[in-house]
Amino acid sequence: MVEVPSTAPRAAPATRRGPAAWVGQIILYGLFALTIGVFSHWPPYHHLSGDEALVKLSIVHAGKPVSDCRQRTPEELAKLPPNMRAATNCPRERSPLVVELDIDGKPAARMSAPPSGLSRDGASAVYRRLPVAAGEREFAVRMRDNARSAGFDYTLERRVTLKPAQVLVIDFDPHRGTLTLQ
Amino acid sequence: MSLAAAPKLWRRLEQLLDRALGARANPIRHLGALAFLAFWLLALSGLWLYAVLDTSASGAYASIEALSRVPWSIGGVLRSMHRYGADAFVMLTALHLLRELLHGRFRHFRRFSWLTGSALLPIIAVSAVGGFWLNWDRLGQFSATATAEWLDALPLLGSTLARNFLTTANVSDRLFSLFVFVHVGMPLLLVFGLWFHIQRITRAEVFPPRPLAVGFLATLLALALALPIQSQGPAQLASIPPSLAIDWFILFAHPLMYATSAGLVWAIAMVGFLALLLLPFVPTRIARPTVAVVDPDNCSGCQRCFVDCPYAAITMAAHPSKRAGHQIAVVDVDLCAGCGICVGACPSSTPFRHIEELVTGIDMPQQALTTLRSALRQRLQQHAQSSPHDAADTGPIVLFRCSQGADASAETAGDVITLPLICTGQLPPSFIDYALRDGAAAVVVATCRLSGCTYRLGAQWTSERLSGAREPHLRAAYRDAPNVMLIEADAGENREIDMGLTTMRARLTQFKATSV
Ligand code: SF4
Ligand code: SF4
Numbered sequence: 001m002v003e004v005p006s007t008a009p010r011a012a013p014a015t016r017r018g019p020a021a022w023v024g025q026i027i028l029y030g031l032f033a034l035t036i037g038v039f040s041h042w043p044p045y046h047h048l049s050g051d052e053a054l055v056k057l058s059i060v061h062a063g064k065p066v067s068d069c070r071q072r073t074p075e076e077l078a079k080l081p082p083n084m085r086a087a088t089n090c091p092r093e094r095s096p097l098v099v100e101l102d103i104d105g106k107p108a109a110r111m112s113a114p115p116s117g118l119s120r121d122g123a124s125a126v127y128r129r130l131p132v133a134a135g136e137r138e139f140a141v142r143m144r145d146n147a148r149s150a151g152f153d154y155t156l157e158r159r160v161t162l163k164p165a166q167v168l169v170i171d172f173d174p175h176r177g178t179l180t181l182q
Numbered sequence: 183m184s185l186a187a188a189p190k191l192w193r194r195l196e197q198l199l200d201r202a203l204g205a206r207a208n209p210i211r212h213l214g215a216l217a218f219l220a221f222w223l224l225a226l227s228g229l230w231l232y233a234v235l236d237t238s239a240s241g242a243y244a245s246i247e248a249l250s251r252v253p254w255s256i257g258g259v260l261r262s263m264h265r266y267g268a269d270a271f272v273m274l275t276a277l278h279l280l281r282e283l284l285h286g287r288f289r290h291f292r293r294f295s296w297l298t299g300s301a302l303l304p305i306i307a308v309s310a311v312g313g314f315w316l317n318w319d320r321l322g323q324f325s326a327t328a329t330a331e332w333l334d335a336l337p338l339l340g341s342t343l344a345r346n347f348l349t350t351a352n353v354s355d356r357l358f359s360l361f362v363f364v365h366v367g368m369p370l371l372l373v374f375g376l377w378f379h380i381q382r383i384t385r386a387e388v389f390p391p392r393p394l395a396v397g398f399l400a401t402l403l404a405l406a407l408a409l410p411i412q413s414q415g416p417a418q419l420a421s422i423p424p425s426l427a428i429d430w431f432i433l434f435a436h437p438l439m440y441a442t443s444a445g446l447v448w449a450i451a452m453v454g455f456l457a458l459l460l461l462p463f464v465p466t467r468i469a470r471p472t473v474a475v476v477d478p479d480n481c482s483g484c485q486r487c488f489v490d491c492p493y494a495a496i497t498m499a500a501h502p503s504k505r506a507g508h509q510i511a512v513v514d515v516d517l518c519a520g521c522g523i524c525v526g527a528c529p530s531s532t533p534f535r536h537i538e539e540l541v542t543g544i545d546m547p548q549q550a551l552t553t554l555r556s557a558l559r560q561r562l563q564q565h566a567q568s569s570p571h572d573a574a575d576t577g578p579i580v581l582f583r584c585s586q587g588a589d590a591s592a593e594t595a596g597d598v599i600t601l602p603l604i605c606t607g608q609l610p611p612s613f614i615d616y617a618l619r620d621g622a623a624a625v626v627v628a629t630c631r632l633s634g635c636t637y638r639l640g641a642q643w644t645s646e647r648l649s650g651a652r653e654p655h656l657r658a659a660y661r662d663a664p665n666v667m668l669i670e671a672d673a674g675e676n677r678e679i680d681m682g683l684t685t686m687r688a689r690l691t692q693f694k695a696t697s698v
Contacts, residue, residue, distance in 0.1 A: 025203060037408075039431055040430070041427040041428075041429070044426060047424075058344065127342075127344055166420065
């Protein structure tokens with residue numbers, strides 16, 4: 001082995017000290033704080049433009065059965081297992097829900113929602129958000145929940161003055177059986 | 183700039199910060215550990231907030247708002263740190279993922295960590311967004327409604343969640359319990375997921391180096407004091423807040439949804455998530471690493487390789503010799519990175535053994551230890567025969583360098599014998615005294631930078647073995663010898679090696695001059 005006098009440091013240090021390292025750290029932590037401080041608040045978000053209100057049309061309602069109950073014929077009854085021989089057969093499938101909304105006489109939403117569930121025997125749901133200009137508006141809502149009827153089973157017409165940023169909810173009250181605006 | 187340049191650019195940034203701050207204080211070398219620290223901060227501050235939170239729809243807002251009324255109170259500061267900590271956690275996690283992606287660390291033996299990490303992303307998203315609902319202010323109202331509308335866009339849910347937020351009366355205490363569950367239950371799931379994420383690596387860095395931890399926490403504290411988080415008024419579902427100070431780190435998806443559509447945000451989320459999950463399975467030309475092989479006759483069962491393996495790829499089993507208590511190392515081929523660090527750890531790896539073929543306890547078939555020893559011998563002999571033996575010749579310098587790290591420049595003079603290793607962790611320290619006794623004038627070992635090691639612990643173990651802090655260690659006589667040098671240099675930092683070699687030559691010349 002060759003003996004050599006020591007002169008230079010070994011590996012570069014994993015920790016640096018001195019003014020350069022301090023300045024570097026201050027810049028880095030400053031940038032980090034700035035990024036977090038800024039983007040946790042800014043830029044502000046404007047969900048609606050200043051003079052808009054929001055209409056939420058949201059109805060969950062089970063339509064009427066697609067057809068009436070009927071009596072089973074004796075032959076049909078005979079084919080069924082004895083414990084299932086009910087005289088009347090009521091269809092489970094419900095009518096789709098048809099909802100229309102006009103604002104100031106112009107069509108704003110036309111929706112048809114199928115009943116939920118594998119046997120199509122659950123409630124139908126419609127949901128729509130509509131930003132509209134604030135001010136006095138004429139709302140006309142129509143809903144059909146019976147596939148066998150031609151017209152609309154429920155209607156509501158109302159003039160409402162909407163304030164900017166107001167949320168107007170159009171819903172259906174199942175207890176009173178009426179469409180509601182609130 | 184093409185996408186292919188991104189990894190190089192990232193590496194440059196890492197090196198730049200290394201030079202400015204040192205690797206230990208370089209945050210982008212410790213992103214995962216910093217994210218862990220942010221998580222611990224969230225857990226602790228969250229516990230405090232949970233203790234004061236009124237978990238009812240009507241009382242939640244007031245209970246949190248009260249914290250911020252007293253300026254610089256503990257509760258107020260913790261609340262702000264909880265929020266900024268969450269922002270930092272999200273940012274650090276995203277950067278950690280980006281870094282691993284740019285370094286190509288998602289394939290083969292890293293697949294497990296990549297997949298378990300990716301799986302945490304949705305949990306993180308739900309935990310983070312859910313926190314805003316608990317503080318039932320206008321921002322919480324906006325976020326909860328937007329999330330419900332987003333979920334309703336999936337046909338299978340029957341489209342009714344958003345009805346919970348039509349009117350204030352709809353928001354029941356039961357719904358609020360669900361919020362609490364989301365923001366407490368999901369982070370608990372995250373703890374489990376994080377534990378899982380680091381299962382396949384030994385000595386996972388779950389706490390950053392002290393200076394970094396202090397700097398990070400101090401920055402968040404300063405931010406919390408300077409810019410305390412304020413609520414944005416109690417939730418009022420009858421109106422839309424006209425302007426919201428939104429947290430873009432966490433809530434960016436809501437404005438994106440309203441600017442585009444719920445369907446598009448779903449598509450981005452699903453495609454992005456699937457891409458992350460499929461990435462490790464994309465066929466590649468990068469071959470699976472050749473794995474370490476154990477030789478039962480030379481394995482004494484000492485467990486050093488088991489302890490040093492960075493990927494928990496080695497287990498100890500009963501030795502086929504059947505001697506009581508005699509163990510053998512067993513390599514799990516799916517986990518082995520092929521780094522060779524175990525070879526450097528094995529006590530049988532000494533080149534002084536008088537056997538023609540150097541067989542050790544555990545070896546790398548692609549670069550067996552015996553080939554390294556013969557290459558070293560042969561090159562030293564060649565040098566002895568060919569060198570001019572004039573006054574200027576100071577003798578050969580043996581450079582053991584990491585193939586993943588820097589190389590000496592092309593114009594390196596003929597006095598350097600370069601022997602590349604898979605990772606310098608593969609080098610048994612006894613090779614250094616072997617080289618010096620066999621004719622080398624000096625030995626330079628070039629590792630990657632600490633925390634920059636492709637195989638995680640190679641650079642650290644090398645430095646510890648050479649300084650005597652870890653077995654197998656370099657013989658004491660050589661530890662502070664001026665003709666033994668350890669250099670840290672990442673890929674591309676060839677200058678560091680050149681400078682080291684120049685320094686070494688100067689030392690050798692100086693010695694020659696004084697000894698004449
Ligand atoms: S080669 Fe590396 S990953 Fe494989 S067993 Fe050895 S130390 Fe572990
Ligand atoms: S270090 Fe070598 S001797 Fe020790 S257990 Fe591993 S292979 Fe066996």
